Amino acid sequence: EAGVAQSPRYKIIEKRQSVAFWCNPISGHATLYWYQQILGQGPKLLIQFQNNGVVDDSQLPKDRFSAERLKGVDSTLKIQPAKLEDSAVYLCASSARLAGGEWRNFDEQFFGPGTRLTVL
């Protein structure tokens, strides 16, 4: 079974530019998460999707960050315009599989390799 895929792995941009990250979750997983991990800190949830609907985006800076999961599979996270403090690793994770008519394994999240963003 293929894991969570993310691209690009690294990105360097200047402040005020825009950038987009892509995530393809594990096949069949209904729930997709974007986390921001600033150097020296634990990951912080930015947004959670259940299929193509948003469950939690309370910590997403909506004036500059946006995310979508249009067909309930892969997802993009965009930053426009970027600030210096957006330098971080952006992690995508997925979980929850439908089995026997019930959602299962929602408690185990599988993480992708992350995208390291540097804003100069």
Add this chain to the structure above:
Amino acid sequence: AQTVTQSQPEMSVQEAETVTLSCTYDTSENNYYLFWYKQPPSRQMILVIRQEAYKQQNATENRFSVNFQKAAKSFSLKISDSQLGDTAMYFCAFMKGSGGSNYKLTFGKGTLLTVNP
């Protein structure tokens, strides 16, 4: 809101020895999950071990075990027979168990473990 505290920013251990990483958390929830995740240098986050709060028995996975003290809100990770490949950042994390469809993880700041040969 839930908080997770890891009070040891860095630890080191000699190969083959045992080390314990500490984690405390604060919550008003009664039903929840606790996790330890491992993040090796420049590699992706992987789950080491998980504990359901309603289970009194401490979880174990091979060389990894936890000491879950629900009343004290403490969740430590013990690594036995440490190996060089255990060198990584270790994160303690919390998830509500009854949050409808909100299964977000709340992480601590991490403990950098170095296993020395």
